[in-house]
Amino acid sequence: MTQAGPAIHEIQESLPGHRVVLRDGADITLESGATLGPVTVAYQTWGTLNEDRSNVVLICHALTGDQYAVGTHPITGKDGWWESMVGPGKPIDTDRFFVVCPNCLGGCMGTTGPAAVNPKTGELYGTNFPVITIRDMVNAQVMLMDELGIEKILCVVGGSMGGMQVLEWAARHRERVESAVCIAGAARHSAQNIAFHEVGRQAIMADPDWCNGLYYKEGKRPESGLSVARMAAHITYLSEPALWRKFGRSLQDRFNKSYGFDADFQVESYLRHQGSTFVNRFDANAYLYITRAMDYFDLETEFDGDLANAWKDIETRFLLVSFTSDWLFPTSESKEVVRSLNRAGANVSFVEIESDKGHDAFLLDEPDLFATAGGFIDSVAREAGI
Amino acid sequence: MTQAGPAIHEIQESLPGHRVVLRDGADITLESGATLGPVTVAYQTWGTLNEDRSNVVLICHALTGDQYAVGTHPITGKDGWWESMVGPGKPIDTDRFFVVCPNCLGGCMGTTGPAAVNPKTGELYGTNFPVITIRDMVNAQVMLMDELGIEKILCVVGGSMGGMQVLEWAARHRERVESAVCIAGAARHSAQNIAFHEVGRQAIMADPDWCNGLYYKEGKRPESGLSVARMAAHITYLSEPALWRKFGRSLQDRFNKSYGFDADFQVESYLRHQGSTFVNRFDANAYLYITRAMDYFDLETEFDGDLANAWKDIETRFLLVSFTSDWLFPTSESKEVVRSLNRAGANVSFVEIESDKGHDAFLLDEPDLFATAGGFIDSVAREAGI
Incomplete structure (x- = not known):
């Protein structure tokens, strides 16, 4: 993007x-x-x-x-x-x-x-x-x-x-x-934590806008990849009971299922929001380096x-x-x-x-x-x- | 790809x-x-x-x-x-x-x-x-x-x-x-399971080779996205004790850390393998539809x-x-x-x-x-x- x-x-x-x-x-x-x-x-x-x-x-x-x-x-x-x-x-x-x-x-x-x-x-x-x-x-x-x-x-x-x-x-x-x-x-x-970090890194590095880490020069950012990384990580920050209490299986702004791939469930919408706001404040390469340090x-x-x-x-x-x-x-x-x-x-x-x-x-x-x-x-x- | x-x-x-x-x-x-x-x-x-x-x-x-x-x-x-x-x-x-x-x-x-x-x-x-x-x-x-x-x-x-x-x-x-x-x-x-599925779907749909679901026509496959989806899901199929017993923090074919983003740890290498072999036998759109059915x-x-x-x-x-x-x-x-x-x-x-x-x-x-x-x-x- x-x-x-x-x-x-x-x-x-x-x-x-x-x-x-x-x-x-x-x-x-x-x-x-x-x-x-x-x-x-x-x-x-x-x-x-x-x-x-x-x-x-x-x-x-x-x-x-x-x-x-x-x-x-x-x-x-x-x-x-x-x-x-x-x-x-x-x-x-x-x-x-x-x-x-x-x-x-x-x-x-x-x-x-x-x-x-x-x-x-x-x-x-x-x-x-x-x-x-x-x-x-x-x-x-x-x-x-x-x-x-x-x-x-x-x-x-x-x-x-x-x-x-x-x-x-x-x-x-x-x-x-x-x-x-x-x-x-x-x-x-x-x-397990190394495994989750690796998923996030692979998501970032798979994004063509990552440009082998040199996206700054291209005026790009691997927003999709970083967003997916954040979504996966965010699940691990919560607990199943908390997710259930907060969202359960409630539908988002809908009375019925859409029978499509929109964010039907509130938990999907919440995760997408977590992903899309994160990319505005965080750098994808920093995410790679800091997760590596933790691993x-x-x-x-x-x-x-x-x-x-x-x-x-x-x-x-x-x-x-x-x-x-x-x-x-x-x-x-x-x-x-x-x-x-x-x-x-x-x-x-x-x-x-x-x-x-x-x-x-x-x-x-x-x-x-x-x-x-x-x-x-x-x-x-x-x-x-x- | x-x-x-x-x-x-x-x-x-x-x-x-x-x-x-x-x-x-x-x-x-x-x-x-x-x-x-x-x-x-x-x-x-x-x-x-x-x-x-x-x-x-x-x-x-x-x-x-x-x-x-x-x-x-x-x-x-x-x-x-x-x-x-x-x-x-x-x-x-x-x-x-x-x-x-x-x-x-x-x-x-x-x-x-x-x-x-x-x-x-x-x-x-x-x-x-x-x-x-x-x-x-x-x-x-x-x-x-x-x-x-x-x-x-x-x-x-x-x-x-x-x-x-x-x-x-x-x-x-x-x-x-x-x-x-x-x-x-x-x-x-x-x-929580809907959340993990949504991460996988977003990884697939973020892959430019997904081509809005019409990758077959383009002679492409969203392999990177499907691979990330599989990696994330695969962690959820295992348990932390099993991952620890199987891999622990053992390094892959190395005596020392690479100080890079290669698969240093065996658990990373295992996950990457799970992702890359999966794309040879499974269709990315099928993954979207079946996960949705489960949700x-x-x-x-x-x-x-x-x-x-x-x-x-x-x-x-x-x-x-x-x-x-x-x-x-x-x-x-x-x-x-x-x-x-x-x-x-x-x-x-x-x-x-x-x-x-x-x-x-x-x-x-x-x-x-x-x-x-x-x-x-x-x-x-x-x-x-x-």
Whole structure:
């Protein structure tokens, strides 16, 4: 489909918020061995950094999230994705904490990624962008903290892919992490999740408008492929009971079946809407790179087959949260992390929250989540005298 | 992708096996009110019809199944899809029963469907084919039975979509059905299943080679779209534990990650293979029509919101079978049918089989399934003096 509006890199460059170029333009070495630079990180902050810089909460976003956790989203015009959790008097209290949320490396909202211009060449990266990992994303955040002069983080918190980053932070930068809140996360991506990601990638790459990843140059976007990828993924974010409660077999604007291939059922119409709105705010190549990073994540293997090795003598306090109806990052995955932390003698709290909302519950109005995460962060903060 | 081999309708017409034109070429009225004709049904049989025509077992196949339940498949060269269940001395014993397996209406293996030539016009149907339903599929089977001079069926048996047809047979043609075996089926398609089907349809229709359904004329096939549809669906046929047991996070022919978008993981390679082989044996439009038929299936609504109404005073004996790890047609769906049969005072047996193989378990080597189905069919046969 030919692109109507401005090119994706023009959108990225015009987004409001903070930017920083990491390490003054020096190259970063990635986990793959490739180098990348200069790397820009786009981020948002809320609240005020206290004098001893001890009140920092770092939010790591999920696959299709971004730095606009709070406030009007500059592209969609909608509320931020974590308004329920972050704000004055909320579990992540912006009256009390200095909250930082960066766009992840490989993303498409201002942080260097495949849809950005390579400052060295003036060309868009496209599929010349190197494959990145969760570790690379966290390393970029570590450098961002350095740039901001923040040594210790009171709490690193995130859901889903954000939860993976939280575990990566704690495993490799423990000295900087007072506490870690991993919501609906996992220490490694499951075979089923890799499979669903692969379906999405194949849908994108099968779209002729993907142009072998160089669609920017052609003034095109693989909207159909990205939309199908989003639709497939969106099903995995919900639960069967939630889909049934929300839509059941209700027909869309019709009293009778059309006996055709229109969106007869409300659930079809809903999914199509999810697909078609997504392509307006997300870059297809970014989707490829970020899903790949998630697939590659496997802390257990990296720590010699026993996740407990990651947590030896760790002083970071942990909270793990899962949701009963989440089949993408099921409770069993959180429990594996909890058991490894127990084996290592770490300080860990674990709550499985009863919810029929599936994986998406971490983004939704879940009072038990607010009470659990809020209580944990408050206790960590009080311990630190904040 | 340009098609290399013979056109799909040429393949269909050359397939081995029986054919019959229903009702001597008269039109059939479909559930939608549309008419269709002449309708050809392709079918296979095994065993010998006894003198009083009382030893008939009718097999209803699943979404991507066909009439080649037993024997070498004429396209793939592989064994039939239900060799484990059907044959001499097997649960569906071809030494004892006359077994009939028709290709469903809307299919692409010789029964009239979108990839067939409309004998009235000499043109391929394509998307001019009318949308059909499970009821239409069963009505075509009823007419096939008429053509074969078979009044009573000892057992109608099928899994998944085949199970839907079994329930439809029993609900609307009870006088002809001595017993009904519904394996991993449901009386209505769930919202989540409609959602997954919609993803598959969107993947097919987004493929430019779909050509608005008229790809046959263009000498094309929407192979990429159909392959993505198959990949997404295939994940739902398995279970997470089965995927983990089979593949885990093992890498494919590599010791290290490629840091690219090749199929690094075995599960990716497996899925891609499932997608690419499927397009050689299945028609994309048939996939659209058959998934739609499944989505529309809802016996409960058709019987005034209480499935028990479908079974009032029914004398058919029922067996329902589900599998513990089947999340596509979960045990709860079978239980709803069982409860409705109980409310109606029908003769019903129900077995939930412990298996980690997911929905596909009904096609696989499951001794408990063979014992359960075999025992049931044997008892029905002995009662009938066979």
